[in-house]
Amino acid sequence: MIKRTASFRGLLLRVASSSFPSKSGVRRGCASQASAVQRMIEPSPYSEDEYADVDWDNLGFGLRPTDYMYINKCEDAEFGQGQLSPFGNLKLSPSAGVLNYGQGLFEGTKGYRKENGHILLFRPEQNALRMKIGAERMCMQSPSIDQFVDALKQTTLANRRWVPPPGKGSLYLRPLLIGTGPVLGLAPASEYTFLIYASLLEGTAPLNLYVEEDFDRASRRGTGGVKTISNYAPVLKAQTRAKSRGYSDVLYLDSATKKNLEEVSSCNIFIAKGKAISTPATNGTILAGITRRSVIELACDHGYQVDERVIQVDELVDADEVFCTGTAVGVAPVGSITYQGKRMEYKTGSGTICEELNATLIGIQRGIIEDKKGWVIEID
Ligand code: COI
Numbered sequence: 153m154i155k156r157t158a159s160f161r162g163l164l165l166r167v168a169s170s171s172f173p174s175k176s177g178v179r180r181g182c183a184s185q186a187s188a189v190q191r192m193i194e195p196s197p198y199s200e201d202e203y204a205d206v207d208w209d210n211l212g213f214g215l216r217p218t219d220y221m222y223i224n225k226c227e228d229a230e231f232g233q234g235q236l237s238p239f240g241n242l243k244l245s246p247s248a249g250v251l252n253y254g255q256g257l258f259e260g261t262k263g264y265r266k267e268n269g270h271i272l273l274f275r276p277e278q279n280a281l282r283m284k285i286g287a288e289r290m291c292m293q294s295p296s297i298d299q300f301v302d303a304l305k306q307t308t309l310a311n312r313r314w315v316p317p318p319g320k321g322s323l324y325l326r327p328l329l330i331g332t333g334p335v336l337g338l339a340p341a342s343e344y345t346f347l348i349y350a351s352l353l354e355g356t357a358p359l360n361l362y363v364e365e366d367f368d369r370a371s372r373r374g375t376g377g378v379k380t381i382s383n384y385a386p387v388l389k390a391q392t393r394a395k396s397r398g399y400s401d402v403l404y405l406d407s408a409t410k411k412n413l414e415e416v417s418s419c420n421i422f423i424a425k426g427k428a429i430s431t432p433a434t435n436g437t438i439l440a441g442i443t444r445r446s447v448i449e450l451a452c453d454h455g456y457q458v459d460e461r462v463i464q465v466d467e468l469v470d471a472d473e474v475f476c477t478g479t480a481v482g483v484a485p486v487g488s489i490t491y492q493g494k495r496m497e498y499k500t501g502s503g504t505i506c507e508e509l510n511a512t513l514i515g516i517q518r519g520i521i522e523d524k525k526g527w528v529i530e531i532d
Contacts (some may be wrong), residue, residue, distance in 0.1 A: 158295070204313045208320040211352045213480060218323070220310035221349040222303045225332070226293045231346060234303055236310050239349060246523045249331025249341030254382035255331040257286045260479035261442075262322035262353065263308040265315045266519035271308060275527050276301045278442045283329055286378040291340040294329060300346075303327070305531045307348040312532070314350060318518065324353035324480065330381075358487035358500045359476060361416060363465060364390045364401040365492075368407035369414060369437075376414075376437035387417040403489060405465055406437065413463045419478030420444040421486075423463060423471040424456075424505045430467075433460040443477040443513070448526065450512050456505070465491060474504035476496050483510035 204218070213327025217239045249255040259279040264272045280300035289292030295303065304325055308315065315323045331341030367370045367390045370376020375383060390402045403421065404414040413432050415421055422431045422440045429451050434440045451458045468474070474486035485500035485507070501507065515521030516528060 156220075177519060181231075181317050194230075203317065205354065206314070208315075208316050211321045213351075213353055216314075216352040216527040218311040218314040218350040218352075219346055220307065222301070222307045222310075224295065224303065224346045226258055226295075226344040226346070227342075229293065231293070231295045231299055231344075233379075234299070236306055236307075242347075244332060244396065245334040247334040247336055249333060249335045250381075252335060253331075253338060255290055255292060255341055255379070255383060256328065256381040257283055257285055257290060257292070257379055258329075258381055259327040259379060261304065261327070262479060263315050263325060263327050263350075264322050264518045265318050267318045270519070270530050271312060271315055271532050272517065272519050272528050272530055273308060275442055275446070276304045276529065278445075279304075282379060282440070282442070283327065287329060289375060290302075290380055292329060292331060293344045295346045300327065303346070303348055307350055311350045314352060315354065323515075324351050325349075326351065346519075351365050353480065357400075358485050359400045359416070360398070361401055361403040361474075361482075361489045362394040362397065363468075363489060363491040364394070364404055365401045365410060366390070367402075369404040369417070371407045372435075372437060374437065377434060378440060379439060384418065391417050399490065406467070411464055411466075413465060414438055416418060416476050419476040419481045419484070420443060421475065422447070422469060422475050422481065424473040424475070427455070428457045428459070430459045430461055430463050431506065432463055439475055441479075443479055443482065446513060447483060447509050449476050449525070450509055451452065454512070468496055471496075472499055473504055473506055475509075483513055489512065 156438050195495060219239060220236045221239045222234055222236050241285045244251065259282065261276055261279045262274060266272055277297055280297040283300060284294045284297065304327065305323060308323065311323060325348055327346070329346050332345040333341035333343030335341050369387060370383065387402065401416050403416050405413045406414050413421055415432065415438050420431060420439065422429055431444065431448065434436055448458050448460070468489055468491060474489060476484045476486060483506055485504065486498055487500050487517045488495050512521060516523050519528065
């Protein structure tokens, strides 16, 4: 059990007083946001614990709803002032664009607790930017970068008792942008909802991948490079089949030639041989992961030669290591890959490049290693 060091009243005051300057220096919605949060928090049944009552050593990645979510609606051209509300179900028109035509995007990012108790977010503006780019592709209105980042800060602080103790995992934040306006004929929705909820998250074990040849994840000039919700349900069939055969996930090949690596169902892939690290170049079919980009930069700093290029599936035979990157998985070692009945095994564990890059990334994310890149923001 974690030591109780602060009262619920302290939490209330911290949440209620949280407001954040935008890039332009303007402080947004301080008073109205604070009183809205206060109204919602006061009758709360939650305890006065500094931390939620959680087994922090066994978090997993199942949904573990936290206290508050953030909601902002765009009924005209722009998003206005969003607000926090207790985590709960949404009321939606049966003909909402997202339900009928899959007009939706999601993001994933994490909040960490530093050794001194302060809370950190990792590159949230990158998620904001990716959502903006995705929204343009999906004909949706999107929140501004400042609105997105402010909303993430508010959601994290409102749920701060769910941010795990230092070294025990992270709070996973899930921003969603969905078409909530009613449509029947195929068209963009007339209203969009931007919301963020949060759940707990811990690291993953080595992955054993299966190279999928019967299904494609993405096609050229499609939406593979966009974090749209409609990219994810279609991978469930292959993933379920792979899991039933004892694999942890599926590695996809390019749909045009079936010869080149693309990505795993929900994360990017890297291969390493000696001091050379390669990852498939983002060409529209591959998601431009924020962890992917960060790992590329860290690997260059560590003296590796990093190439973003076409990687033939045949190269898997010669690789020393394979690892995956993504917000949810972090930098996760791949123990084996099975392709056309042949199982290839890779180094995992101590002394690997994967472990070295993972330790550096996590060290920066948790505020243990100095952040020389301006990736981390302290929000309290
Ligand atoms: C993430 O890493 O945040 C993802 O988008 C993966 C998700 C499908 C669990």
